Amino acid sequence: MSSWLGGLGSGLGQSLGQVGGSLSSITGQLSNFTKDMLLEGVEEVGDAATELQVSNSKLAEVEAAFTAQKSEYDRLKKLHAELEEKLEASEIQIKRQSAEYRTLLQQKDVEISHLKARQSSLQEEVQKLQQSAQSASISPAVLPVVTTSATTTSSSVSSFLPRPPGAHQGFHGDEMDLSDVIWSQQEINRLSTEVTRLEAEVSHWRRMSQASTAAGAGNGDQGEILKLQRTIKELREESSREVDEHQHELAALQDAQRQKLADITRRHREELAEYEERIEELEEQLQSGGSQPSSPLDYPKALDLQKTIRSLEEAAEQREKQLAELTASLEEAQEQQASLQLEKDDAQAENAELLQNYTRLQASVAELQTRVQEQEGKALQKAQLDHEIQGLRKALAGVQEAVSSEGVEHSYAEQLEELKAELQRKEKALSNTEEERDTFMSELEELDRQNQEATQHMITVKGQLKETEGEVTRLSAELDTTKDQKRTLQQELETHKEKLSQSAFTLNDLHMGKQQLESTVKELKDKLQRTHDQRKETSREISELKKTLQEREVQLSGAKAEVTRAAETRSEAQGTREVLAEKESELSDLRKELEEMRSSHEKVMSEDYEMKMESRKLKAESQQAMSKVEELSRQVKEGQAALSRTILEKDTRIEALKLEKSQLEGELSHAEKALADHSKQYQQTIEELTRARSMDASALQTEHERAIKLNQEKDMEIAQLKRDMEQMASDHRDTNEMLSITVAGQKQLTDLLQEKDAFMETLKNNATELQQEMDNNISAMSKEGEALRQALEDKDKQLGVMKEENSHLKEEIDRLRDQQSRPQPLAEPRTLDIITELETEITQLKSSRDTLEEEVQTLRRSMEEQQASLLISQQSLQAQQSELEQTTLNYDRLIKSRDEEIARLQQTLDGLSQHQSLADTQRVQGEVILQEDKTQSLNGENGNEKHDLSKVEIEKLVKGIKEKETEISQLNEKNLSLAKQLDQLVVSRDEVGKLSQMVLQKDLEIQALHARVSMGGGGGHSQDVMFLQQQLQNYAVEREQVLAVLNEKTRENSQLRSDYHRIMDIMAGKEAALLKLQQENQRLSSMSDPSGSQEMFRETIQNLSRIIREKDIEIDALTQKCQTLVTVLQSSGGESGGGSGGVSSNQFEELLQERDTLKQQVKKMDEWKQQVITTVKNMQHESAQLQEELIKLQGQVSADSDCSSKLSVDYTRLIQSYEQKERRLGSLSQELAQVQQTISQLTTTKDVLLGKLDSVAQTPELSVAAQASGPSLTAETPSHQGPAPVNHENLQRELQSLRGVLAEREAMIRTLQENNHRLSNSASASESEQRDQADQARQVRERLDALQRSVREKDLLIKTKGDQLSKVSETLRNRENDNEVLKQAVTNLKERALILEMDVKKLKEENELVAARSREKESEFRALQETNMQVSLLLREKEFELSTMSEKAATMEKMLKDKEQGKSGELNQLLNEMRSMQEKAVAFQQERDRVMLALKQKQMETTAVQTELQHVKDKEQRLNLELDRLRNHLLEIEDSYTKEALAAEDRETELRKRVALLEERLATSSSAVENASQQASMQVESLQEQLSGVVKQRDEALLQLRTSQEQVSQYAVSLSNLQMMCILLFMVTVMMQFMKALTLEDKASALQMNLDEANAALESASRLTDQLDLKEEQLEELKTQVDVRQEMLEEAQNKLMNLLNSTEGKVDKVLMRNLFMGYFHTPKNKRAEVVKLMGGVLGLTQDDIERVSMLEEDGRHGVTGWVSSWLGGRGAQSVPTTPLRPTHGQSLNSSFSEMFVKFLEVESTPALPAPKLPVHDIKPLSAPPARRTTSTASNPAAGKCKRAGESNPFLAPRSAAVPLLSAAGAGPGGAGGHLLMKPISDALPTFTPVPVSAEASAGAVLKDLLKQ
Secondary structure, three states: OHHHHHHHHHHHHHHHHHHHHHHHHHHHHHHHHHHHHHHHOOOOOOOHHHHHHHHHHHHHHHHHHHHHHHHHHHHHHHHHHHHHHHHHHHHHHHHHHHHHHHHHHHHHHHHHHHHHHHHHHHHHHHHHHHHHHHHHOOOOOOHHHHHHHHHHHHHHHHHHOOOOHHHOOOOOOOOOOHHHHHHHHHHHHHHHHHHHHHHHHHHHHHHHHHHHHHHOOOOOOHHHHHHHHHHHHHHHHHHHHHHHHHHHHHHHHHHHHHHHHHHHHHHHHHHHHHHHHHHHHHHHHHHHHHHOOOOOOHHHHHHHHHHHHHHHHHHHHHHHHHHHHHHHHHHHHHHHHHHHHHHHHHHHHHHHHHHHHHHHHHHHHHHHHHHHHHHHHHHHHHHHHHHHHHHHHHHHHHHHHHHHHOOOOHHHHHHHHHHHHHHHHHHHHHHHHHHHHHHHHHHHHHHHHHOHHHHHHHHHHHHHHHHOHHHHHHHHHHHHHHHHHHHHHHHHHHHHHHHHHHHHHHHHHHHHHHHHHHHHHHHHHHHHHHHHHHHHHHHHHHHHHHHHHHHHHHHHHHHHHHHHHOOOOHHHHHHHHHHHHHHHHHHHHHHHHHHHHHHHHHHHHHHHHHHHHHHHHHHHHHHHHHHHHHHHHHHHHHHHHHHHHHHHHHHHHHHHHHHHHHHHHHHHHHHHHHHHHHHOOOHHHHHHHHHHHHHHHHHHHHHHHHHHHHHHHHHHHHHHHHHHHHHHHHHHHHHHHHHHHHHHHHHHHHHHHHHHHHHHHHHHHHHHHHHHHHHHOOHHHOOOHHHHHHHHHHHHHHHHHHHHHHHHHHHHHHHHHHHHHOOOOOHHHHHHHHHHHHHHHHHHHHHHHHHHHHHHHHHHHHHHHOOOOHHHHHHHHHHHHHHHHHHHHHHHHHHHHHHHHHHHHHHHHHHHOOHHHOOHHHHHHHHHHHHHHHHHHHHHHHHHHHOOOOHHHHHHHHHHHHHHHHHHHHHHHHHOHHHHHHHHHHHHHHHHHHHHHHHHHHHHHHHHHHHHHHHOOOOOHHHHHHHHHHHHHHHHHHHHHHHHHHHHHHHHHHHHHHHHHHHHHHHHHHHHHHHHHHHHHHHHHOOOOOHHHHHHHHHHHHHHHHHHHHHHHHHHHHHHHHHHHHHHHHHHHHHHOOOOOHHHHHHHHHHHHHHHHHHHHHHHHHHHHHHHHHHHHHHHHHHHHHHHHHHHHHHHHHHHHHHHHHHHHHHHHHHHHHHHHHHHHHHHHHHHHHHHHHHHHHHHHHHHHHHHHHHHHHOHHHHHHHHHHOHHHHHHHHHHHOOOOOOHHHHHHHHHHHHHHHHHHHHHHHHHHHHHHHHHHHHHHHHHHHHHHHHHHHHHHHHHHHHHHHHHHHHHHHHHHHHHHHHHHHHHHHHHHHHHHHHHHHHHHHHHHHHHHHHHHHHHHHHHHHHHHHHHHHHHHHHHHHHHHHHHHHHHHHHHHHHHHHHHHHHHHHHHHHOOOOOHHHHHHHHHHHHHHHHHHHHHHHHHHHHHHHHHHHHHHHHHHHHHHHHHHHHHHHHHHHHHHHHHHHHHHHHHHHHHHHHHHHHHHHHHHHHHHHHHHHHHHHHHHHHHHHHHHHHHHHHHHHHHHHHHHOOHHHHHHHHHHHHHHHHHHHHHHHHHHHHHHHHHHHHHHHHHHHHHHHHHHHHHHHHHHHHHHHHHHHHHHHHHHHHHHHHHHHHHHHHHHHHHHHHHHHHHHHHHHHHOOOOOHHHHHHHHHHHHHOOHHHHHHHHHHHHHHHOOOHHHHHHHHHHHHHHOOOOOOHHHHHHHOOOOOOOOOOOOOOOHHHHHHOOHHHHHHHHHHHHHOOOOOOOOOOHHHOOOOOOOOOOOOOOHHHOHHHHHHHHHHOOOOOOOOHHHHOOOOOOOOOOOOOOOOOHHHOOOOOOOOOOOOOOOOHHHHHHHHHHHHHHO
């Protein structure tokens, strides 16, 4: 059983292992498959064919992998199913076997219980008999005990012996073994033998007792007693021996247990020691870490070390970044190499295509040769046909001669007519064929003209075939050689082109690398210069520090001398000591700083050395690159030389070929004359062949021309690029010149503005003087009223003039608008118009100014003359002021309108700036003219300065002019914005230098302050205070300057941001363009599915949302930066302006903040507006694309509708033709009816004629006459009868004469009768012969009819085939047109791909430019940040100095108060020195802080640069991916087109083969027809010759009859033929329609199949990917489920183990001790209560307690009953022993200690392990007899065990393996008891907690859990 279960388990394990292995293999395959699928898109193959092969191979691999996985999956499924079946079978078997075993066990238990009951009864009987024997024996005191003990021991020994001693190993598991069954069987046998033995003993003792009762008391058998005593001794010896053996075993087990315990404790101690050592080490580390910061002196050193470490890490990071950049450049070079490889592959593919075309041409040449041979054969056939026609004509002539010679050939006239009709038909057909031949000839000539080369080739080949085969072979060999040479030349050309392109690419790469190296060299040089500057600064600082140290030492020596002098006073000494201590500490700090500076200097030197080494390496690399460039240029020159050589060779070969061509043309002209007659006849086939040939030849020619054109285009492109480069350079120079001119113009404008400012100032002074004069001369102004009124009227006139000018200006504005609306041809007249308009405006303004000056002069004169009228003048002045205000308002309006005009003009200029590249120089001249005019006008103004003017109007005019000039200057500034951006770097550097100079100035000022403090030490406190106030004022001014600088920097920053956003918008536009191209490609690829456009729409929306998110993130970052700057400004302003700034500075800061926030909001709104505009534009683009797609779809729909309309038209035509055919059939049937009617009429006429003939035959004479002479006699008879004689005489005469005549006639009749008899005989013979001949003629005619029918059928077939051929040729032409269209589309797509690549290159260049600009902007931003940080540091220094100054002032006050005696000067000097030392220390600290801040800034900047670089790289990757996808798409489209073209070619070849077969069949059928016609004509001639002899002898009647019969038969035959022809025509038409429908259906099905295959392939690919994803997801889910189940199982196992370990083997020792001791301490009469109490504690039932009390009553005395069983019994699980039942005497002799010793002995004896059965089936072996036992159902534990074990009989839980309570209470001797009652000694090992082996129980528990 166990082996079978073990094998099953091992098989299950192996199968599960296989399943696991297969699962792991499946997962591995899946992961590999996913990797392959992911890597599949990355591989690119240039050649389309190779790519097809690669894709096919990949598909095959994928399919193979899929099939392998499928087979693996099926195999695993089968395995799984088999294992499940095995599992089910094994479970069924186990259940059946467990049921059988249960029944067996129950039977065996019943037998055991019966046997035990019998044994106990027999033992009782034996005891009774022994007692009876004791009473009879001599010594009744000793022997019975001995015998009982002997029996018990024997029984116990006999019970122990059958099991071997070494089997005591605990429970092996919960399974039921066969060995257990065998053992139980053996035990049953043993018990039965024991029972028989006991029965024998009982019978023996009965006999003894009977004998003793019979013999009496004295007659005891002494021999029996001696035997018994001997046996008792032997048994005791055996038991003692066994006890010794068991004790030995126990000792060995204890030793083993002790060794195990010692090993475990030793390991535990070692681990503890290791852990303690670890803990100590960690504690030491903690203490060392805690003690380090505790030392105050080491702390700054640690900080410095940390700083140096950080600086080193930053330098390492910079190096890593440089490395990353170099690797990125390497990757770019690799990508370029890959692109070059792709181009090379494309060139190879084109070579392969050229080779394929060449092979195709060769095949077409071979086909042409075969067709020429066929044509020659056909020409021979035509000659034969002509010969036959001539023979027929000769036969006709002979027949006509025979007809003319023979007069009576009435019957052959019809045949002749038929033959003539046939001849006419043949002649008509000949004429038709000749006409067709002529048309074909004309077409052939046209074709010959079109394709001269092809026809010459063909004709030369024909001529060579006819003339000599040797010439053909020679020419073919020469052709092959020339072709090989041409091929080699093409290959060499291509290789040279490839080499040239490679060399050009490598040159470009090297140039790029050189530029990169130069840029790196420049960067390294900059770094070297920076390091040099830093080293110089550090050396300067060190020298300064040395100087300061020397000064400090001198000061120290002076101070020490002063200290020695001032040693008298203790307070001074103490102060000096403190000062000294402070100075010493400062000195130590300074020394430390010096050491740090030295170390930093050394580091800088080492870095400088490294930089030098790197520069040397870079120089070496650049030299290598230069050498490579030279080598490449040399290679290029060599390649060019080789090219020139090959071109020369090619030219020579071409000339040789031309000579050969001229020779061949001469031979061709000879061959043409010979072949002209033959080539005219079968032109139709030649036409088709030449069409195909011309297609092939034209394809080759076009390809050759295309290659040449491509070469020329490439050369043209290179030249164009060079020209573009030169033009760009010239444009660059022109723009530079323009910029310089504009700069000069701007300078002149600034000078003019300055002059105007000076003029304004003079005007202001004049105005003040005039105001004073007016104040003085107001009294004399009364007289001026009238003059002023006149002046007012003049002013009104002037106002009218100004209004007119305004209207003129408005008209000019309208005119300008019209000019703007009209498209301008050039920008030159536009600018000239503007200049002229501005000049007219200036002249108008000058004239107005002159008039105003004249008015001012008149006013002045009137003021000098009339100084009286004050009030009138005031009123007039007020009126004048109001008028002036009105005029100023008018001028303001004018200026505003001019502003609008200027804005519009600016817009138009921006629009025309694209066309203005040619007119730039003229515009410059115009600007110069304008400037000259302005300078002239200004000179005029300066000349007219002497006159007095009306000030307000002049000021207004000047302001308007200034505003216009400022607008012009703004336009110039916008033109110069690029130059300013370039100059901003220099400006920022200059600003940094200015700031450093300001810092130096501040240091100088501080030193001067210190000197003043030292100088004016005795001056007192007031000077210091004043000085401090001045400093504060200076600081406030500086702060304002700094704020101004900051505002400028923020403005520049905003400009930079706007530029960046503009660049990003440009990038977005480019991305939109790319997206548009992608959409076009997708539209081309997927015209059928509209879902692709929706997906593209979604992708574009996602891209827009991503861009918007990026912009939002940038805006947030910028707002945060601005907020931090504002907070820094606030803190600095709050701290510095606390003393003096007050409210005004705070308000100013608030205003600045509000302005910044408003600016940010405006910027945000602008950015958002731009984003919205870009999104709207993108949406518009997308909508336009969608509209285009809609239009295309509508076009497709219209095309489909056209196709359907064409099909419907064809269908209607077919229906009409079918109806016409039906009508024709109806007309034919009518004609048939008419023919039948005519036949019936003819039959009636025939009957009538026959009847007449019969009536004529009744009269003998007439009959004789009819028989004799036929028609002549009949004609004669009426002539004789005609003149009837009237007279009788005449009648008699005539009668006589008639009688004579009658006699003659009778004789004649007799002769005629004889002749008639002869003739009748001959006629009968001739009739038989004629019948034979008629039969033969009929057969011949039938043959002729059949042949004619077959000819007609063949004609019909030929017509149908010709129609089919024409249709096929039309379809072929359509296909060829489609192919051409597709080729054009492919070329367009290629051009688009090239354009896309160019766009991508441009985008890359723009990206690089953007990156460069971003780097520049970042450097500027860094400089700004550095300046900002320096300013903030300066602010902090100033604040710190202020605080220190305030503290020093306080200390000075204190010192002044303390020392009033005369020592204030020295103290002041000391204090000054201290201050200077402290300030220098502070300065050093600030410098250190600055360095730290600069490092942090650089870190931030590097991170920003990295992020931006990452963005740019990601965009490039995206663009590259899109390009690759587009390339793959194009390649797929090309593959599909090539496949379609190949399929069309295959169809062409098949159709041509069919045509050839049909032609062969036609030829054979025509030859057969001709042969048959020849034979028929020969037979006809022979028959005619035979019939000519017979016809002479025949009668006319017979001839008429026969002719009528023949006509009837001919009519019937023609009718049948007509019917057959109608049926055939109908069938043919039906078949044709059916065939057409079938062909159309086949084409549609083929197209549908192609579509379905493509769709299926796509769907299968998508399904594969989906299935893979699903499989992966399922695998992941299953893995997670398995992990979860595994965790659950482990938790359950742990819980079970913990439960078992916690519950099993635990004994509450205290409780047991108390119960034990309590029981023995109580008196005997109250022990029943104690038993009840113990039962309540232990959870015994009432029945158990009663049973224990009954046992106690049976025991009566001493420590007996359940306690003895408790101490002496083995429990429920022990081996069945005969329970001890000590008697009264034994209890008296044995004490508690003896019982305890016995208990120990019993415990030391090894107990047999319990049979490995389910617990609920085992009944306690020490159960009492049936009369005492209670049902086991009362025991709750057993019931629980039953319930637990019902699921699987072999999987009992562990708690059921060892029941804690005995199943059925105590035994007869109190052998039950609780398992926990047994004492657990410390020395001896306990084996109770190991009831179940771990493996089996774990598996069982897992199975139970899974089943539950």
